[in-house]
Amino acid sequence: MKQKNRFIFDMLDQDTSASIQDAIYRAAKPLSARTENGEAIFSIPYRRQEMRNMFLYPLQEAEPRVSDLIVRGYGQSIIRITTAFGGSIPKDADNPMLYKSPSLEKANLYPEKTNEGWIVKDDHGQIRMRIKTKETPREIWSTLQPEPPETFDAVILPDGKTEVPFLAYDDFFPAQSESFSLGYIEREGAVHRCMYSLHAEPNEKFAGTGERFSGMNLSGKTFILENTDGLGVNSRRAYKNVPFYVSSKGYGLLIMTSAPVRLSMADISTRAAQGLVEDDVLDLFFIVGDTVEQIVRKYRELTGFPADVPLWSYGTWMSKMSYFSADETREVVKKMRAGKFPCDVIHIDTGWFKTDWKCEWEFNREKFPEPEKYFKEMEEQSIKISLWQLPAIAKGTKYYDIAKKNRYIAPQSDRVSLGSNFSEVEFDGNIDFTNPEAVKWYQSLLEVLLNMGASVIKTDFGEVIEENVDYFGMPYRKLHNLYALLYQKAAYEISERVKGRGQAMIWARAGWIGCQRYPIHWGGDCACSWDGMAGSLRGGLHIGISGFGFWSHDVPGFQGIPSFMNSRPHNDLYVRWTQMGVFTSHLRYHGTTAREPYEYPEVADIVRKWLNLRYALIPYLAEQGTKTTKTGYPLLRALIFHHFDDPVCWSIDDEFYCGDSFLVAPVMNSAGVRDVYLPAGSWIDFWTGERLAGSVWLKNIVSPLERLPLFVKAEAVVPFYPEIVQSTKEMDLSKVQNLRFDESFKGFNATRLGSLIPL
Numbered sequence: 001m002k003q004k005n006r007f008i009f010d011m012l013d014q015d016t017s018a019s020i021q022d023a024i025y026r027a028a029k030p031l032s033a034r035t036e037n038g039e040a041i042f043s044i045p046y047r048r049q050e051m052r053n054m055f056l057y058p059l060q061e062a063e064p065r066v067s068d069l070i071v072r073g074y075g076q077s078i079i080r081i082t083t084a085f086g087g088s089i090p091k092d093a094d095n096p097m098l099y100k101s102p103s104l105e106k107a108n109l110y111p112e113k114t115n116e117g118w119i120v121k122d123d124h125g126q127i128r129m130r131i132k133t134k135e136t137p138r139e140i141w142s143t144l145q146p147e148p149p150e151t152f153d154a155v156i157l158p159d160g161k162t163e164v165p166f167l168a169y170d171d172f173f174p175a176q177s178e179s180f181s182l183g184y185i186e187r188e189g190a191v192h193r194c195m196y197s198l199h200a201e202p203n204e205k206f207a208g209t210g211e212r213f214s215g216m217n218l219s220g221k222t223f224i225l226e227n228t229d230g231l232g233v234n235s236r237r238a239y240k241n242v243p244f245y246v247s248s249k250g251y252g253l254l255i256m257t258s259a260p261v262r263l264s265m266a267d268i269s270t271r272a273a274q275g276l277v278e279d280d281v282l283d284l285f286f287i288v289g290d291t292v293e294q295i296v297r298k299y300r301e302l303t304g305f306p307a308d309v310p311l312w313s314y315g316t317w318m319s320k321m322s323y324f325s326a327d328e329t330r331e332v333v334k335k336m337r338a339g340k341f342p343c344d345v346i347h348i349d350t351g352w353f354k355t356d357w358k359c360e361w362e363f364n365r366e367k368f369p370e371p372e373k374y375f376k377e378m379e380e381q382s383i384k385i386s387l388w389q390l391p392a393i394a395k396g397t398k399y400y401d402i403a404k405k406n407r408y409i410a411p412q413s414d415r416v417s418l419g420s421n422f423s424e425v426e427f428d429g430n431i432d433f434t435n436p437e438a439v440k441w442y443q444s445l446l447e448v449l450l451n452m453g454a455s456v457i458k459t460d461f462g463e464v465i466e467e468n469v470d471y472f473g474m475p476y477r478k479l480h481n482l483y484a485l486l487y488q489k490a491a492y493e494i495s496e497r498v499k500g501r502g503q504a505m506i507w508a509r510a511g512w513i514g515c516q517r518y519p520i521h522w523g524g525d526c527a528c529s530w531d532g533m534a535g536s537l538r539g540g541l542h543i544g545i546s547g548f549g550f551w552s553h554d555v556p557g558f559q560g561i562p563s564f565m566n567s568r569p570h571n572d573l574y575v576r577w578t579q580m581g582v583f584t585s586h587l588r589y590h591g592t593t594a595r596e597p598y599e600y601p602e603v604a605d606i607v608r609k610w611l612n613l614r615y616a617l618i619p620y621l622a623e624q625g626t627k628t629t630k631t632g633y634p635l636l637r638a639l640i641f642h643h644f645d646d647p648v649c650w651s652i653d654d655e656f657y658c659g660d661s662f663l664v665a666p667v668m669n670s671a672g673v674r675d676v677y678l679p680a681g682s683w684i685d686f687w688t689g690e691r692l693a694g695s696v697w698l699k700n701i702v703s704p705l706e707r708l709p710l711f712v713k714a715e716a717v718v719p720f721y722p723e724i725v726q727s728t729k730e731m732d733l734s735k736v737q738n739l740r741f742d743e744s745f746k747g748f749n750a751t752r753l754g755s756l757i758p759l
Contacts, residue, residue, distance in 0.1 A: 006054060007178045010222075011268050011276055012185065012195070014051065022192070024049040024056065025065060025085075027152035027182035029133045033118055038108035040071040040120045042131070044083070044152060046184065055175035058149045069182075071120055071129055073107030077298055079128050079158045079286045085184040086191030086280025096485060097256065097513040099304030117153075126160035132168075148174045152181045158288040164251050167197040167272050178269035182282070191280035198253070200266040200273040205248040205650040207640065209263060210511065211240035211523060212542040213535045216638060216653040218245070222267045226260040227463040227481050227510055232559075233526040233535035239463050240511025240521065240539075241481065242546040244299055246640075247273070248650060252295040254285035254302065258482035258512065278477060292545065292641045297632030299547050304517035306549035307492075308629045310503045312384055312455075312728045313520070314618045315344025316611055317588035320595050321558075322351035322388070325367035326374045332596060333383055339598045341608055342615045342726045346378065347386040347458065347507075347588065357425040359389050360398045361445040375453025382727035386456035386507060387449060391442075391487050392427035399445075403429065408438035412469040430465050433486035434473025443494040450498040457495060462487045462510035484510035492518035507588075511548065520550035520586055528557030528569035528591065530668045533577055537666065538653045540584065544634030544641075550625065551636055552586035555595070565592045571603045572670050572705060578607055579708045580666040582614040583658035585625065585635040606706050612724055612757045619719040619736045624659030635659060643679040646695075652677055661716035661741070662686075665701075665709035672703050682714035687759075689747035706759055716741045722752050 009015040014022060025046035032043045045064035049056040070089070072080040082089055092098050107122045109129075117133035132153040153168035166181040179197035186192060206218040213233045214221060225241040243255035243263070255261055259279035266273060285302060289295040300306075318336065323329050329346050336343045350357045354364045363371045378385055393400050393409055403409045409429030432438050446457055462484040467476050474482075488508050496504035508521045515521065523539045526532040536553040543551055556577035560567030569577075569591070581587040589595035597607040624635050633641065637657035639649035655665045655677065663683065665676045681694040687707060691714060692698075701709050712718070718739045721731055739751060748754045 007268055008051065008054065008056060011179070011262065011264060011274065018187070021187065023186040024051070025184050025186065026056075026058075026149070026180050028064065028150035029152070030069075030118060030131060031066065033111035033113070035110050038072075038106060040109040040111040040129070042069045042071070042111065042118070043067075044069045044182070046085075046182075047149065056177055057175050071109055071111075073109050073122055073128055074104050074302075075107060075298075076126075077159045077288050077294075078104075078302070079156050080284065081156070081286075082281070082283045083182075084281045085194055089281060089283075095256070096482070096489070097258065097303060099302075099514060099517060101301035101305075104301045122160075126157075128157050128160060130155045130157070145173050146175075154181070156286045158251065158286045162250050162288040164249070164253075164286050164288075165199040167199045167269075167274070170197060170269050170272050179272040179274045184280075184282075193276055193278045194280065194282045195274065195276045196282060196284065197269070197272045197274040200271055201249065202271075203248075203647075204266065204273075205647075206245050206265045206273065207638065207650070208242065208245035208252075208542055208545040210238050210242040210543060210546050211539040212238060213539050214542070215538065215651070216541065216640070217650050219266045220270075222262065222264040224260065224262055225481075227484060227512065229461075229463050230524045232532070233523060233539055234531055238539075239509050239524045240484075240515070240543055240546075240548075242511065242513055242543075243275075244513070244546055246292055246295050246545055248644075248647075250288055250290070250295075250644075252287040252289075252299060254287065254299060254513075256283040256285060256513070257281070258478050258480075260477070260481065291644050292638075293632040295632065296545065296547055300516070300632060303514050303547060306516050306519050306629050307496075307504070308502045308626055309505050309519055309550060311618065311622055311731075312344045313505055313586060314621045314625070315587075315615065315728050316342055317345040317347055317386070317586070317590075318343050318596060319347035319349060319386075319588060319590040321590070321592050322349035322356070324351035324356070326369070329378075333378070333381055335596065335598050337381070337726060339604065339608070340724075340726065341597050341604075342611050344382065344727050344729075345384045345386055345456070345588075347388070347456075347590065349388045349458075349590075352387060355425070358394050358397055359392070361389060361449065362398065372452055379453065382729040384455035385453065386458055387454050388458040388460055390461045391431045391433075391459075392461070393429050393431070394425050395428040400428065403431070403438075403441070406437065406441070407435060407472065408432065408441050410466070410469045410471045412466050430483075431487075432472050433483065433490055434471050434479060438472070439486075439490045442490055446491060446494050447498060450495060455499070456505055456507055457491050458507040459488050459491045460509055462508070481512045484508070484512050485514045488515055488518045511543070516548040520552060521548055522552040522554065522586070522588065525558040526554055527559055527561055528567065528573060529561050530573065530670075532557045533573070533580065533666070533668050534654060537580065537656065540636050541638040541653060541656060544636055545638055549628035549634045550585045551634065552584060552588050553581065554590040555581045555587065556589075556591070558591045560592055568593045570670075571600055574600050575603050575606050575610075575705055576667050576708070578610050580664070582610055582617070583636075583656075583662060583664045585621065587614060603705070609706070609757050609759050613753070613759070615725055615728070616720045616722075616753055616757065617718070618728060618731070619721055619733065620659065620661075623719060627659075639677075639679055646679055648677055649679055661713050661718055663711040663713075665711075667703050667708050672705065673700055674703075674709065675699050676701055676709045676711075678711065683711045684714050684741045684745060685747075686710040686712050687748050689745050689750070712741045714741060720753060722756070724756055
């Protein structure tokens, strides 16, 4: 549909056939306030608006609707405002997205009337919210335009200091609004969607909102947060949407919903960070902190911290779409070991069933004749096995009739649309994870595989479910985005039950609020191109700001260019993507053609060295991974995590921190040339040992294929493994040594690592 550059159309969708009878309501000044159970509650009137000639006017004869606005506090840095326009407010205990930390204490809040309006104080006397009701003085000389209508004019102060204002008067003239501070839209007698608007300063920057494949600063963009198959990593589509963002003003906003959200970040109105939520409840958490890490940590205290992952998961994962037999994987392991390419995991994608893609959670006994013995054999070679599956069932498969009879799949008339289904299999039902019995049944299927010896279940898909379906526990609109969380929770919990705490993980693609609790997630189907590499990294940076701690990507891209199934990645791309992957939390080779390093003989020696470096750094990665489970840090970090006040870092989307110490600048072109920004601080060139002062651009750095620009914080201490190994099972962690980046560091080649790995 053509963009019309009008708030009522581009934000509120008032130009569709379904919107003809919509009733729009705008918040006005509070009528009264009270305290209940330590919560401040305001009665807010909403006045109906009438659209005439594309303008909105108050409908004077209509009685206002009144809804309670509940203000709650948590600790000294979170304020929550909630209003249910269409009924009751859901209980937190029934919300699977919330996973509050025991350390998150409730703060009692009290409304107090003032000359200006209302304030909300806590037990310490801190003002946590202000609402203005006093009229602004004006000099009346003209009646050419009507006076502005009453509106909701408030400022949130989550910590008593940082101001996050609602945008009260975002108008050209009273009838030409660009946003509403608070409001909702009614359709056919029921609340259909609701809206809010916060003031966006002219130089304000935003990041997060999920695995966003955009540049670092999201200001000036509008997004629909509704999970879908990304079909690559170079569009506005996203596998993982998260209605949470961080602002350069020092606050984060969590929109607690599973419904679709439209976010316009200083775009439809350049002075508004506004949202439209397709729900009858508006539930906003305002979180402040001095750093991105502090804000994300508070977000995790609300929605859950990532679980830790096993040591072996930091090793190399080898995969393609797909291996089709036990013998094929045996040959891969044999060649990996013979070529001295360290490896810990073999992933078997769609090809382990009787029919490719036709998921039955059982092995094809002709191609995998004795799976129990196969798992033991692989374990003896220090190889873990990961298995692909998906949450949809095809007609004619073993469990279809059982699932349909017992309502484990939701009744529907049409076939399931999966998006990136690269097969001829047609699926007829999604597992309904709102049905507790369906969850138990699904977990029983995975339990057999996990007890048999599988180490990881790949929870592919989960972004798309069918709309016109009678789901067991909730309507489609609220389930669509939430489906990823329910799906991954079911798979992770049975994995943890079988494997034990700290030894469980899944390999997931979709995401929403709370999915970070169940690692790990990878970035989906990226193209084998420099654009695909750049888009993958952008997604990884934004998903880290959105609360996810562990993240991976398909090295060196998933689909071929130009032939989707048959084009192989170029040698230099293979190496450069490997180099980037060495410094991301997990390293998996996967794609439509061969991805094994011995299939790329011209660069195999370089790749071997980089995989050896990866294994040498596993003690560091594991240390940083554990830190991720207790803080607000991801392992792969945007520069703004450490340089929040540096405006340059808000534009950097092609560099990243690996943990606390490494600054990584991947090369994403065949020329091997790039600029690097060194942020504030003292830095050491990993290769030469040269000490460099930060807050500077290094222009036109030329990197041979064997190396990439890599810097380490001065005085950093990095644990490493001092021997070449072929798997993590060969590691004796008592042998771990520390590499000190101080005056004694004379460059990589002068270290124990350099003598082992001649890069």
